[in-house]
Amino acid sequence: MxxxxxxxxxxxxxxxxxxxxxxxxxxxxxxxxxxxxxxxxxxxxxxxxxEKHLLEDWEIKLMLDSVQQARCVSVHDANEIRNKLLNLTSQRGRSRLISSSHF
Known part of the structure; x- marks a missing residue:
């Protein structure tokens, strides 16, 4: 518009x-x-x-929590997945998700 x-x-x-x-x-x-x-x-x-995002922030948060709890994923791989997921949101969303994450 x-x-x-x-x-x-x-x-x-x-x-x-x-x-x-x-x-x-x-x-x-x-x-x-x-x-x-x-x-x-x-x-x-x-x-x-x-700009539309592939996933909503709550969906990314759900996946971040799942990756963190997964015992079959190394810390290194979990951090790589975390960074990829965080890149799917806005800067504002990223800062909110980082502050609520336990990585």
Whole structure:
């Protein structure tokens, strides 16, 4: 969605009238800095899109816990699997998963 489309959506669905384009740009940058996977379209006139992840964070957490408990996996292999799983999420998700993990 581009800034005009975002503004229209905010007005139609949330009753927020006259949202300025520059506010939307600022808000998108803020969300990106918080770790939301918002990407700029190749053609900047088309706006932004949410990058989809293969797995949800809770699914990655489940697999991280399973790898940690698996007795048939060496510590080295478990760490490699952990890193691969963490690369499937956003930077924000990665930091949350690392802080809740016992590796």
């Amino acid at each position: 581009n800034a005009v489309q975002v503004s229209q959506k905010l007005e139609e669905e949330y009753g927020m009238e006259n949202v300025h384009r520059t506010s939307i740009y600022d808000d998108v940058r803020l969300l990106q800095s918080c770790g939301y996977p918002i990407k700029q379209a190749e053609n900047s006139h088309k706006g932004w899109y949410m």
